[in-house]
Amino acid sequence: MSTRIEKLSERISELEEENGNLRRLDETVRRNNALFNALLVNCSAGITLTGPDRRIVRVVRGLTGIDAAQLAGVPLELLVVPEDRDLVVECYRRLLRRTCEKTSFEARVPRADGTITRFSLTLTDMLDDPNVQGIVCNYVDLGCAAV
Secondary structure (H helix, E strand, O other): HHHHHHHHHHHHHHHHHHHHHHHHHHHHHHHHHHHHHHHHHOOOOOEEEEOOOOOOEEEEOOOOOOOHHHHHHHHHHHHHHHHHHHHHHHHHHHHHOOOOOOOEEEEEEEEEOOOEEEEEEEEEEEEOOOOOOEEEEEEEOOOOOOO
């Protein structure tokens, strides 16, 4: 009986230690999320994650004023003016043919208020990164960029 009690006591100690570790991990994740969110709020660049089919998976930080929830599943090229759509498609083709890991271009983008602004966009192939598994689109509104 005492051996069983000793084993239970040891197991309780292990669980308490594990619980403490999980609490510390949870606090670290909270601090990192708060830091990331604070950096995004003060960032002048937008970040969108797309799949290889160019469809938006997630808008991390948008700059157009369009509700991010409405953009999920929309092909990225549909967010630029029709004359610039082929450019977006060709940049994705280059990435997927593995001729480059990153490509940059400029395109005209309508904002939610109807105005059109010029964006500088950079696509980065992160499909092989298990933490991302997508193509990252970073963009800056050139009308608002610091000179």
